[in-house]
Amino acid sequence: MTTSRTAxxxxxxxxxxxxxxxKDEARxxxxxxxxxxxxxxxxxxxxxxxxSALYRYFPSRDDLLTALxxxxxxxxxxxxEEAHRAVAxxxxxxxxxxxCEAVREWALAHPHEYALIYGSPVPGYSAxxxxxxxxxxxxxxxxDILRDAHREPGMAEPPLPDELRPEAERIEAVLAxxxxxAVTAAxxxxxxxxxxxxxxxxxxxFDRLVEEREVxxxxxAEGLARGVGLR
Numbered sequence: 001m002t003t004s005r006t007a008x009x010x011x012x013x014x015x016x017x018x019x020x021x022x023k024d025e026a027r028x029x030x031x032x033x034x035x036x037x038x039x040x041x042x043x044x045x046x047x048x049x050x051x052s053a054l055y056r057y058f059p060s061r062d063d064l065l066t067a068l069x070x071x072x073x074x075x076x077x078x079x080x081e082e083a084h085r086a087v088a089x090x091x092x093x094x095x096x097x098x099x100c101e102a103v104r105e106w107a108l109a110h111p112h113e114y115a116l117i118y119g120s121p122v123p124g125y126s127a128x129x130x131x132x133x134x135x136x137x138x139x140x141x142x143x144d145i146l147r148d149a150h151r152e153p154g155m156a157e158p159p160l161p162d163e164l165r166p167e168a169e170r171i172e173a174v175l176a177x178x179x180x181x182a183v184t185a186a187x188x189x190x191x192x193x194x195x196x197x198x199x200x201x202x203x204x205x206f207d208r209l210v211e212e213r214e215v216x217x218x219x220x221a222e223g224l225a226r227g228v229g230l231r
Contacts, residue, residue, distance in 0.1 A: 015057070018057060019057055021047060022043060022047065022054060022057055022058065022064070023064075023067060023068060023071065025043045025046050025047055026038060026043050026064055026068055027068065027112065027113070028046075029042060029043065029046075030068070030112050030113075030116060031112040034115075035065065035115075035116050035119075035122045035125075036122055036123055038061060038064065038065065039061065040054055040055070040058065040060070040061055040064065043064070061125075062125055065116075065122060065125055066127065066128060066130070066131065068113070068116060069116060069117055069127060069131055069134075070130070070131055070134050071113075072110070072113040072114070072116055072117045073117060073131065073134035073135045073137065074134050074137070075106070075110070075113070076103065076106050076107075076110075076114075076117075076137070076138060077134060077137025077138055077141075078137075079102050079103075079105070079106045080099050080102045080103060080106075080137065080138045080141050081137065081141055082102070083098045083099055083101070083102035084098060084099050084102075084141050084144075084145070086098065092145055092146075092148065092149040092155075092225070092230045092231075093222060093225045093226075093230050093231070095145050096142065096145050096221065096224070096225040096228075096230055097218060097221045097222055097225060099138070099141050099142060099145070100194055100217075100221035100224065101217070101218065101221065103138060103194060103195075103198060104197075104198050104201070104217055107198045107202050108201075108202065111202055114198070114202060115202075115203075117135070118195050118198075118199060119199075119203075138191075139187075139191055142187060142190075142191065143175070143177050143179070143187065145230075146177070146179055146183060146187060146228060146229075146230070147177070147178060147179065149229075149230055150179055150180075150183065155229050155230065155231060156229045156231060157180055157182050157183060157229055158182050158183060158185075158186040158227065158228060158229050159182070160181065160182035160185060164185060165181060167185070168181035168182060168184060168185035169181045171184050171185060171188060172184040172185075175188075183228060183229055186227055186228040186229065187228050189227070190224040190225075190227055190228050193220075193224055194221070194224060197217060197220055197221075201213055201217070
């Protein structure tokens with residue numbers, strides 16, 4: 001029995017190691033050629049594996065892409081959560097800004113993974129529902145900040161045009177933030193603007209335009225905080 005358990009443990013460790021090696025090589029190919037050109041056969045060739053052996057780990061390219069996407073979302077989410085914990089006793093604007101800055105720092109350190117999850121869609125690939133929870137981790141941190149602030153006096157509810165109210169109420173029902181619809185609508189807009197700011201810097205749209213990018217980003221993040229009603 002002990003020998004059987006030892007063998008099973010060794011096989012499990014070997015599978016973990018091979019899976020990690022496959023992902024590492026796939027990330028290298030993403031950096032070199034982009035997600036659209038990711039190939040299981042190419043990954044297998046670089047690792048000295050026959051393609052049929054690699055298929056036992058990832059049955060298709062889409063399965064490998066999904067694993068890389070999940071890893072990227074989880075890594076980004078973990079970084080945002082760590083940044084939030086580090087300033088847990090600060091005011092809401094500081095907490096919000098810390099999370100936004102963590103998103104930017106992670107993206108600059110992992111540009112190809114950021115491009116995988118927030119860049120151009122990969123032709124022929126549709127992310128499965130299993131990616132949703134990981135993708136929402138940063139948003140959930142921002143929602144928690146808003147919930148905490150909303151329990152205290154002094155939060156200014158953003159304006160909400162009458163024609164947008166039905167849509168804002170629908171968004172609130174989908175996200176279940178327990179926040180007023182006006183705040184939820186502003187949050188979604190700020191969430192999109194956050195990734196727009198990061199993407200502009202990462203993909204070169206700020207070149208020859210914005211030089212003091214850290215200061216610029218912090219100012220913009222504080223503006224997003226005010227836009228959702230934080231004070």
